[in-house]
Amino acid sequence: MDNKGSTQPEITAEQYQERIKYENHLLYTRVQFLFVLNGFSTVALGLDQPTFAKFLLAIVMVLLNVFVTFALHQTDRVIAALTESSLKNHSADPLNSISQEVLGPYVWLRPNRIITRYVPVVICLAWTVGLVLGVASLK
Numbered sequence: 854m855d856n857k858g859s860t861q862p863e864i865t866a867e868q869y870q871e872r873i874k875y876e877n878h879l880l881y882t883r884v885q886f887l888f889v890l891n892g893f894s895t896v897a898l899g900l901d902q903p904t905f906a907k908f909l910l911a912i913v914m915v916l917l918n919v920f921v922t923f924a925l926h927q928t929d930r931v932i933a934a935l936t937e938s939s940l941k942n943h944s945a946d947p948l949n950s951i952s953q954e955v956l957g958p959y960v961w962l963r964p965n966r967i968i969t970r971y972v973p974v975v976i977c978l979a980w981t982v983g984l985v986l987g988v989a990s991l992k
Contacts, residue, residue, distance in 0.1 A: 866946055869939035873932060877965075880928045884968055887921050890914075891976055904991070911984040918977040925969035932965060 894914050898907055940949050956963050 864938075864942065866939065866943040869935060869943065873935050873939070876928055876932045876935065880925065880932065880965065880969065883921060883925055883928065884972075887918070887925075887973060887976070890917065890921075904987075908984065908987060911980055911987065914980045915977055915984065918973055918980060922970075922973040922977065925973055929965050929969035933960075 891914065894910055897910060940953065943949060960966060
């Protein structure tokens with residue numbers, strides 16, 4: 854089917870808001886999963902178990918954290934694209950102006966960016982350092 858001549862219906866500000874709200878919900882659900890999984894795994898390391906099991910858990914956690922980091926990054930990109938499009942198409946909305954002014958020009962310091970990119974990387978690095986230190990302590 855050829856869509857060259859067709860035009861897409863205009864997306865309303867409410868539709869943008871609903872989709873951004875939906876994506877934010879996905880994002881925070883994934884962040885909660887990340888924190889709960891890491892919390893339980895940290896507790897599991899404290900249980901009396903063989904060293905091999907602890908190393909295996911740490912390796913699995915590094916891999917899971919990497920995968921979750923990618924998923925969070927993608928969700929953040931979707932939210933950023935929706936927000937940018939919403940601002941471009943509905944610039945007269947004063948709520949958009951207020952929120953963008955409060956968040957400031959530094960995109961790398963915005964809450965979603967911190968939660969989706971920096972926190973998971975720090976958690977992954979912590980597991981990696983723990984794994985390396987654990988291996989080093991065996992020598």
